[in-house]
Amino acid sequence: MIDDENETEGRSPGEGSGPEAAGQPSGAEGYRPGKRLTLSHIADQLGISTATVSLALRNSPLVAEETRAKVKRTAEDIGYIYNRSAASLRTARSQIVGVAVHDILNPYFAEAFSALETVLEEQGQMIFICNHRDDVKRQRAFINTLLQHRADGLILCPSVGTTAEEINRLVGQGIPVTLMCREVPKVWAPCILGDDLKGAYQITRHLVQQGHSRIAMVGGRRESSAGRDRHAGWKKALVEAGIDPAAQLDLPELMTQADGRAAVPEILNAAERPTAVMCFNDLVALGMMPMFRRNNVEPGPDIAVTGYDDIDGADARTPALTTVQNHPDKIGRLAALTLLRQIAGERVPNTPIRIEPELRIRESSPRPGQRLGPALTE
Template structure:
């Protein structure tokens, strides 16, 4: 195995000089630097990254922990985060919690043992407080992504969930719908709470009563509650439209409606939060509140790198990214008899 002593002997310099070239530290002439690098290339020398991290107290490895890798919103976030990390010379470790607290804990334990320089963290919910406090305890910088956690003060990148939800529901109201169901995530997730508030605000601002029997809370990751959907459809005054609080819920709802012989939007309109990468392939083409997912990842990673490299530490920053209402084929004007 080639060592820095082999490099030093062939380049005619000290081992300390080779170490400084590898770690880009100290004052070394450009000519010496080039000579050492040339010898490293000739001998196919690969620096020991673990040894370097022990010396520099940095690994140049970051972690991205998301909640659902199957959700196009998070896969696009991952792309934005990876691109931003690579531009700044960092490598990225991915983790996927599947909206599961226990799995999230396993990833946090791995992060603590891997000595990453920082974490871009999308929490499973409010109970993620304990995991984020663990990162704080071990002085690992992090940025919270997509969801806030009460009790944690940190850099955060969020979408405007309440405003986006209000716009979606007001769109349905504007085309004649008065009975609008909400299929939402768990109320211990900040985005679900805000989308619920936006739903209620749209009704209040438009003088419509809120029927709590049309509101269902499930797991964000997928829609499996067939009994809840059946209860909505068998309601004495059933909904004419459904607002699904994210794209995965919308797909599950549409699938369940089709299994019952109902067509979207002919029989019932469906709208949702978050777009799809190839949205035109979804039939019907979904009306959505689209969030800039790539920017979530890219900006979150930029904040994280700035947090890692800032001396002295700066104040926390909160970025709120607006959503865009995209009206498509899954929402149809209600024709009253």
């Protein structure tokens, strides 16, 4: 059995440096240059056991708050750094959770991350985050690093190219995994996501009801579940209205504001110019709108534009953007709670949990030729 002192030793200043040179108080008892600091240094200085010091550094309620404060203050004074890796050998917990998404710059994922971070930090979990950019090799390298650090679990918005086999291999090794925002069929892990097919169907049907019959679909990686489902929702609404999806402009793979700006010439030069554009997400829509204006095409009256996700500021544009509220806060919070249940040893069903989307109708999707928002003047 590993004793408390050895399994939770910390780091001392480098070889050849004394306490004063390293910023340590000269009165730190038991300190010698180059000697690795351990719990005993703190315990001897305070006259308590190493077990009490170990518990105090882990914020255990078994130790009085005043004692915890003294231990932490002393540890800081002498430069002791808690060795989490060694402690995890005893507890089988590292208090580390990995979170991987494909675009951390997207405000939608920033909101989801903020929600899950709050839940995980309340339980003392530290978070490693990866922006895998839909590069499955980058994602796999991150997961391997997590395994090397004995991470407690993984929340994953899977990259395009992620297979059920590699997720199931992790689950089979006893590693808690929760998928978020994107589904991978036949995985053994739970998945928390929005109902993308339903949301895309609702917003496309809204455009049809506004009198549009030439409705482009712009964006979405069709190899991801979100891209496939939103595309399927668009097609479903068109077919129900007697509109041929194959006759509509359909531009896949676009995801960012830059992509939205770049798509405008193709939309405006189409043989049958669309009167409405359903964008995969708000970023694509918000990239398009100023570029339409540069080409003397006013978003709203001249071409209806809709987004998806309802990111912060979507309602503050002119015209305010019609979009789908996809509840990143709910998804992030539920993903974190689901992972914590798995870490605690609870068996969690792997049936996907779909959060109900909400259509947000605003000024950017009027009937053809109608103005709902104020006109911009040069």
